[in-house]
Amino acid sequence: MSENISKEVYLKAKQDSTKFNSTNEVAVILAAGHGKRIKSQTSKMLHKIWEITTVERVYNACKLGIENINSVVVVGIKAFDVMDVIGKREANKFAFQEHQNGTGHAVQVALKEIENEFKDGIVYVLPGDMGLLDDESMKKFRSDFISSAKDMMVLTGIYEGDPMQNYYGRIIRTKNDNGDGNVLQIMEFKDILALPDDKPYEITYGNKKYSYTKSELLNIKEFNSGVYAFDYKKLVELINDISSDNAQGEIYITDLIALFNQKSYSVGAVSPQNQYVVMGFNDKSVLKEMHEIARKNVYNKLKNIVQIDDPDDFFIHDSVVNDLIEMDKKGLPLDIKIGRGTYVGEGVKLNYNVELGRASYVKGNVVFGKNIKIWRIVHLSTFPHQTLKIEDNVKILWGDIIKGNIIIGENSTIESSVNMTGSDEYPLRIGKNVLIKGTSYLFGSIVEDNVTIEHSVLIKKKVKAEKDKNGKIKPVRFFIPDAEGKELLSDISSQEE
Ligand code: UD1
Ligand code: MG
Numbered sequence: 001m002s003e004n005i006s007k008e009v010y011l012k013a014k015q016d017s018t019k020f021n022s023t024n025e026v027a028v029i030l031a032a033g034h035g036k037r038i039k040s041q042t043s044k045m046l047h048k049i050w051e052i053t054t055v056e057r058v059y060n061a062c063k064l065g066i067e068n069i070n071s072v073v074v075v076g077i078k079a080f081d082v083m084d085v086i087g088k089r090e091a092n093k094f095a096f097q098e099h100q101n102g103t104g105h106a107v108q109v110a111l112k113e114i115e116n117e118f119k120d121g122i123v124y125v126l127p128g129d130m131g132l133l134d135d136e137s138m139k140k141f142r143s144d145f146i147s148s149a150k151d152m153m154v155l156t157g158i159y160e161g162d163p164m165q166n167y168y169g170r171i172i173r174t175k176n177d178n179g180d181g182n183v184l185q186i187m188e189f190k191d192i193l194a195l196p197d198d199k200p201y202e203i204t205y206g207n208k209k210y211s212y213t214k215s216e217l218l219n220i221k222e223f224n225s226g227v228y229a230f231d232y233k234k235l236v237e238l239i240n241d242i243s244s245d246n247a248q249g250e251i252y253i254t255d256l257i258a259l260f261n262q263k264s265y266s267v268g269a270v271s272p273q274n275q276y277v278v279m280g281f282n283d284k285s286v287l288k289e290m291h292e293i294a295r296k297n298v299y300n301k302l303k304n305i306v307q308i309d310d311p312d313d314f315f316i317h318d319s320v321v322n323d324l325i326e327m328d329k330k331g332l333p334l335d336i337k338i339g340r341g342t343y344v345g346e347g348v349k350l351n352y353n354v355e356l357g358r359a360s361y362v363k364g365n366v367v368f369g370k371n372i373k374i375w376r377i378v379h380l381s382t383f384p385h386q387t388l389k390i391e392d393n394v395k396i397l398w399g400d401i402i403k404g405n406i407i408i409g410e411n412s413t414i415e416s417s418v419n420m421t422g423s424d425e426y427p428l429r430i431g432k433n434v435l436i437k438g439t440s441y442l443f444g445s446i447v448e449d450n451v452t453i454e455h456s457v458l459i460k461k462k463v464k465a466e467k468d469k470n471g472k473i474k475p476v477r478f479f480i481p482d483a484e485g486k487e488l489l490s491d492i493s494s495q496e497e
Pocket of ligand 1: 033074099100101103104105106127128167251280
């Protein structure tokens with residue numbers, strides 16, 4: 001990275017950092033690495049699971065799982081992108097790791113950043129690519145750590161499968177029959193591979209020596225998830241003692257286990273009930289698997305609250321999922337239906353008795369009233385600063401495309417294949433009890449209550465409601481505006497060359 005770019009990163013990191021609060025817990029999220037095996041220009045932490053980047057998912061798990069927790073996000077490769085994704089948030093700092101000298105080094109950089117504001121308490125360390133970590137698991141890990149009274153704790157997983165495909169660091173424990181001996185060390189896969197084949201590996205713990213063959217180490221199923229909890233003062237005491245004497249020449253945070261043991265500080269390890277939360281991905285296929293798990297989790301959260309026609313084919317953004325769960329707590333049945341292949345994106349506000357037909361797409365500030373029926377393949381969306389408001393009892397039929405700054409008044413019906421847009425300068429206002437017949441196009445217009453628009457093109461028009469001599473509101477029929485640039489058009493005849 002050039003000197004100038006580095007300067008800019010330091011500057012942005014400073015600008016986007018905010019003051020810590022007085023709580024004595026901090027989460028350090030490691031997001032400076034890239035991840036080569038994912039084979040992408042995009043950094044690993046910026047890959048999305050269920051449309052949210054993994055680094056943001058880890059961040060959210062910490063902030064939601066532990067009330068008022070402070071946080072530090074360590075950035076390096078793609079620093080600007082990672083900082084943009086997280087943004088400027090309360091009690092969060094960015095620390096810039098200019099050179100990626102390893103996970104232990106990343107923690108050193110983070111601790112340096114907070115030393116003036118954080119004096120004692122608990123430090124959690126998390127990798128930014130653990131996209132299925134959730135707030136519940138974080139909460140549980142915290143309470144396990146606190147109740148254990150250990151000085152450090154590591155969250156582990158159990159690997160089922162070919163040991164030669166298991167790239168995780170192995171948890172080495174003292175040998176006993178239950179497999180729950182004391183945690184002696186974490187050894188990286190690459191470092192185990194680098195061991196000689198014929199000589200056992202020995203670890204001294206207390207006054208005893210423990211010995212492991214290379215194959216024993218490779219076959220250890222318990223692995224390091226990369227999530228840890230530390231007593232702050234002990235971490236600060238030992239963080240600078242880590243050496244880079246290993247196969248990758250890096251400063252490994254995992255070496256702290258042996259260092260804690262040497263000082264007779266206590267080390268614990270726990271494994272979560274839902275093993276998927278410790279999944280990390282190195283390649284596209286595992287990322288896909290994680291995506292599928294995320295979808296199943298969303299389905300399981302909602303399946304008894306709303307009707308989802310196809311559990312394998314839908315999308316509902318996490319923020320909408322949370323809104324629905326909150327709505328359900330109020331006790332009234334929601335009667336919301338989500339058709340197969342339907343997409344409900346960020347910002348959408350659903351309401352009671354809203355039905356979204358098959359393959360509909362809704363995204364942005366789309367605010368639904370009650371009792372609304374959306375037929376199939378309808379598109380409803382806004383830009384971030386716009387609002388599309390649909391009032392009670394509206395019907396929107398097949399294949400409509402409705403975008404932008406719009407209000408559709410209650411009891412109105414929009415027939416099939418209608419295209420409606422409203423801009424910032426020219427919003428579209430449809431009154432109450434309006435009927436818009438199929439294939440109409442409306443832009444930036446105002447339609448008064450009770451009007452029927454028959455197959456028309458209306459651009460920046462005000463449509464008045466006026467009664468005929470029988471007292472019925474007059475419809476607008478087949479309105480097509482005069483074409484601009486008419487003089488440029490001519491008919492093509494088949495004789496012409
Ligand atoms: C690490 C652990 C390994 C564990 C695995 C779990 C070490 C030495 N090994 O290995 O025991 O099983 O995670 O996924 O810690 N990072 C930085 N700065 C750096 C290096 C890494 O911020 O200088 C970040 C990465 O962006 C990533 C996280 O730290 O989010 C983990 O780094 P990664 O290189 O993926 O470590 P692993 O080799 O997977
Ligand atoms: Mg990794």
